[in-house]
Amino acid sequence: MENTIKDTSSEDFESGYSEVNGLKMYFEIYGQGKPLVLIHGGGSTIQSCFGRIIPLLQQNRKVIALELQAHGRTSDRNTELSFEQDADDVFVLLQNLQITKADFFGFSNGGTTTLQIAIRHPEIMDKMILASALARRNGVVQWLWDFMPQASVENMPAALKEAYLQVAEDPKGLQVMHDKDARRMIGFKDIPDQQIAAIQMPVLIINADKDIITLEHALELHRWIAGSSLAILPGGHGGYMGEITTLETGFTSGQLTVLLLEDFLNK
Template sequence: MQTTTDTLAFNSGYAEVNGLNMYYEVYGQGKPIVLIHGGGSTIQSNFAKLIPLLAKNRQVIAMELQAHGRTSDRDADSSFEQDADDVAALLKNLGIDKADFLGFSNGGTTTLQIAIRHPELVDKMILGSALAKRNGVPEWFWDFMKQATLENMPIQLQEAYKQVAPDTGGLQVMHDRDAKRMVDFKDIPDEQLKAIKGPALVIIGDKDVITPEHAIELSRKLVSAELAIIPGGHGAYIGEITTITPDFTDSDMVVPMIEKFLNKKAK
């Protein structure tokens, strides 16, 4: 289905993916870049500000993962490995053999799993506030996740879900799946990280939930990585909905840095 929003045309649809009815959107033309959202999010809540800028020069492919937004749930816990397999299946369905990837937050962790499990799909990857080790966030984070309730979920994310979900009753399911996945999170082994060969750009905010130490460590574990620590909170550098302030402008985003990284020729 073709839709136009704010003069930006895109195609959207659903694909049968590993037992899910997965929603996706495709914008623009050019080399594909795949956007993978974070926990509790939709395409728009993470990437509404970013997509129009990237789509000027690229084909942008974004999807909603298990139980998120317009995508159905399956009778199984969420996992980053399963999300990676779901994205890989969607890209096969769409005829995409290789792409660049930009994953934010949980989506960054999923992007790492795609590079580990489906390396043939990945050219370059941008890892926005991605978690690879449990020590990459403050200790309070894990206690918070164990006690997580829907009432504590950012209201902007709740509203974004309700705007698009066919059944808003799924909000609790999405919340619980995401919380359990974080409680159960296990470190990605160093040998798996070191086996990732493609170029990577690791980005966090200086007031991010991800610690600078973790971002530095991750960038050093990857064979070919650059690191950027940007002023701001978790996702402010891409205009994520919970971080936007009234004085936000497109120039607050790191799009020039992303495009420079993506366009850099291999040595």
């Protein structure tokens, strides 16, 4: 294992790469305190997904943000994307960073990856926040499945394309990332109910009232996971945290979201 860390303390964070299952995985570390791991959504980077709330989260936490296979600054491997492999990659990264226990906040596809971490590597997880996470195919609005077969880089959200191109070493990787993400979603299979019901750690489920993840699905997750908490917030997919494709002018709801997260994490 090799970690390469660039000291960016003047920018209030450290960044680096770690050798992870054949990947050169990029990560950033902010603040001090108990570790909170942020796992981004499909097609995203750290900044496009979490850039608006990291400054708030780092005030009381050691925030570890990362980029998954083929996303942002992390390299690709000659395999398709899977949530299970992403979960294993995150686990190895944290081992490399000598993190033995952490809280996790996963958004969208990152929420599904976080579910897989809870299933495959529960020993590293203390508390889990699932933000707009998908566990079953019927948990997403139908228009998304109707759109996926026609998905292309050309109709990918411009903000996500720009965010990728701002940080990636090779702009040709955009096509690869997009196509692998699209194939993963087209082939998405339900996580078995018994695996979700077996989750033991404290869980907070967050969904937006105009999300692409249905309110019914968020409620199902809440019912499957004993003792979990559920919060429904106003806005679209990720609007409650300022995700770049739903970021609104004068965004302020991040403060409310972070207060909600801290209340859950500090109990």
